[in-house]
Amino acid sequence: MKVEFYGVRGSTPTPGRNTVLFGGNTSCVYIWLDSGHDVILDAGTGIIALGERLVRKTSDINILLTHNHWDHIQGFPYFKPVFQAKRNITIVPGAIEYADKDAILTQMSGSKHPVKYEHLPADIRLETNIEVMKTFKIPGFTVQTQKLNHPDGGSAYCLTAEGKKIAYVTDNELNPPNKATTTWQQWLDFIADADMLIHDAQYIDADLPLKLGWGHSTFLEVAKLANEANVKNLYIISHDPARTDKELLREEAKLQAKYGDIFNVYCAREGTVVDLAKPMKAIK
Numbered sequence: 001m002k003v004e005f006y007g008v009r010g011s012t013p014t015p016g017r018n019t020v021l022f023g024g025n026t027s028c029v030y031i032w033l034d035s036g037h038d039v040i041l042d043a044g045t046g047i048i049a050l051g052e053r054l055v056r057k058t059s060d061i062n063i064l065l066t067h068n069h070w071d072h073i074q075g076f077p078y079f080k081p082v083f084q085a086k087r088n089i090t091i092v093p094g095a096i097e098y099a100d101k102d103a104i105l106t107q108m109s110g111s112k113h114p115v116k117y118e119h120l121p122a123d124i125r126l127e128t129n130i131e132v133m134k135t136f137k138i139p140g141f142t143v144q145t146q147k148l149n150h151p152d153g154g155s156a157y158c159l160t161a162e163g164k165k166i167a168y169v170t171d172n173e174l175n176p177p178n179k180a181t182t183t184w185q186q187w188l189d190f191i192a193d194a195d196m197l198i199h200d201a202q203y204i205d206a207d208l209p210l211k212l213g214w215g216h217s218t219f220l221e222v223a224k225l226a227n228e229a230n231v232k233n234l235y236i237i238s239h240d241p242a243r244t245d246k247e248l249l250r251e252e253a254k255l256q257a258k259y260g261d262i263f264n265v266y267c268a269r270e271g272t273v274v275d276l277a278k279p280m281k282a283i284k
């Protein structure tokens with residue numbers, strides 16, 4: 001099982017000289033198996049480069065969305081496979097608290113986009129049953145869901161395949177000021193013993209209490225959770241748009257100093273490929 005980070009930034013794309021190392025595209029992670037099966041997590045601007053890769057194939061495409069905040073869907077209109085005739089694309093929207101489960105499509109409507117979603121040549125199917133889908137299968141993977149602690153709701157995903165377990169949890173506030181939708185203990189159960197946890201840590205401690213309730217976690221909270229859950233590899237994503245490469249390296253070094261002997265911990269870099277058969281090092 002291999003994992004590639006196509007977009008690791010939260011909130012808004014951040015091109016510029018201070019984000020070259022970690023990357024500026026918004027959320028998108030691609031997972032593929034030796035069997036050829038694959039899955040896309042989120043459709044932020046990172047999915048645009050992934051589209052250049054997938055447009056050369058004809059295989060069915062499965063996209064799991066955590067939620068519909070713009071940084072998780074804004075790359076979709078520029079994802080080349082949507083312009084391929086009859087290309088099968090299935091989208092699972094997160095368990096959001098609003099009725100517009102189809103926002104990834106309707107962002108291509110009205111005055112917002114020149115190409116309207118009804119005119120896309122691909123065969124696009126939206127799974128509307130997400131509320132009752134606690135566990136489901138997509139080709140090659142068993143998927144479990146857990147509700148995010150995040151404004152407007154959403155879903156985290158745990159994927160198992162080829163004897164490996166990956167948890168994708170973003171955007172998520174581990175210690176929200178009000179009642180948690182999913183408690184710390186429930187997160188521990190959900191991600192227990194994961195080979196890889198990909199979790200949002202948009203904040204440092206100094207960002208709180210101003211940003212309490214905004215739906216993100218701190219580096220220290222996430223590392224503590226990973227440690228308690230016996231996670232083997234932690235990759236932090238949803239980097240704050242204002243966080244520079246230098247600052248991310250500093251936060252990463254602090255976590256590695258504290259936890260590096262127990263598990264691998266990194267701030268995810270766009271373009272990194274992780275081979276979970278060789279969990280100790282990135283292959284690119």
Ligand SMILES: [Zn+2]
Binds near residue numbers: 067069150171215
């Ligand atoms: Zn969000």
